[in-house]
Amino acid sequence: MYIYFITGLPSTNSGNDTILVKVDRHTKRAQFIPIVSKNTAQQLAAFFVKQSAKEHGLLLVCATIFGTKLKMASAHVQRTEGQVERINKILASYLRHYVSRFRNDWDNQIALAEFAYSRQYQSTIQMSPFRVDLGFEPRFPIDSHLTDVSDLSNRFSSRSKTKFARAASKGAFGC
Incomplete structure (x- = not known):
């Protein structure tokens, strides 16, 4: 699983200014979670465990058993993980089209962006992330x-x- 933050976004009416992005390496399914950047490391860790435990509990055990690698990624540099950069571009494009001109409601649009991304065909897995993860394509x-x-x-x-x-x-x- 890849986890990264998109920071430096305009603050929304809800106070969110960062997107926590989780990507399952195998299903290619991504989650875009709006958060506040002022959270402490402990708050973020508790939030992540709470979010992941209900959906990917086994992955936490696997990460503990097999170890994890921390790779720092820079913007627009694909040396670390090209998939991360591709998802960033897709998300940025979606938000650019659907966020209001005041740019303070992107957190209201993020769930639809995640849904649209997960319905897209991925050539590496020969189907959409939803099809791999759920076994079917949820409908709009x-x-x-x-x-x-x-x-x-x-x-x-x-x-x-x-x-x-x-x-x-x-x-x-x-x-």
Whole structure:
């Protein structure tokens, strides 16, 4: 699991100014958690254990058994972990498009950014992080209101053929 912080963000109405990013190396699933940068190391450790224990309890045991490596990453340098940089770019792009012009509501948009990222196809695992982690693709609420265009085309085509066949059998075309 990779853990890193995106700092130096504008403070939101809730007081958040940092994003704690957790990325599962195997599923590629990321979590974007808005936090306050003034938290102490003890507060952050308690927060992380609380968040991870409910979702990845076994990983904490594995990290204790096999040891961990601390690698410091610099912005825009892919020597440490290219995946981290790619996720940063995706998250920055998403927030740039959906955050208000006052830039004080990014923490309200972060859950949707995480959801959108986890639904994206990842070439390294040949599916989305959601599919690997959950076994299915969660849907946006709007997905239930949208219909596949090919499905509409097939329905229209079959209705047209049926109407045409009825009209032909009644001699509507003068045949």
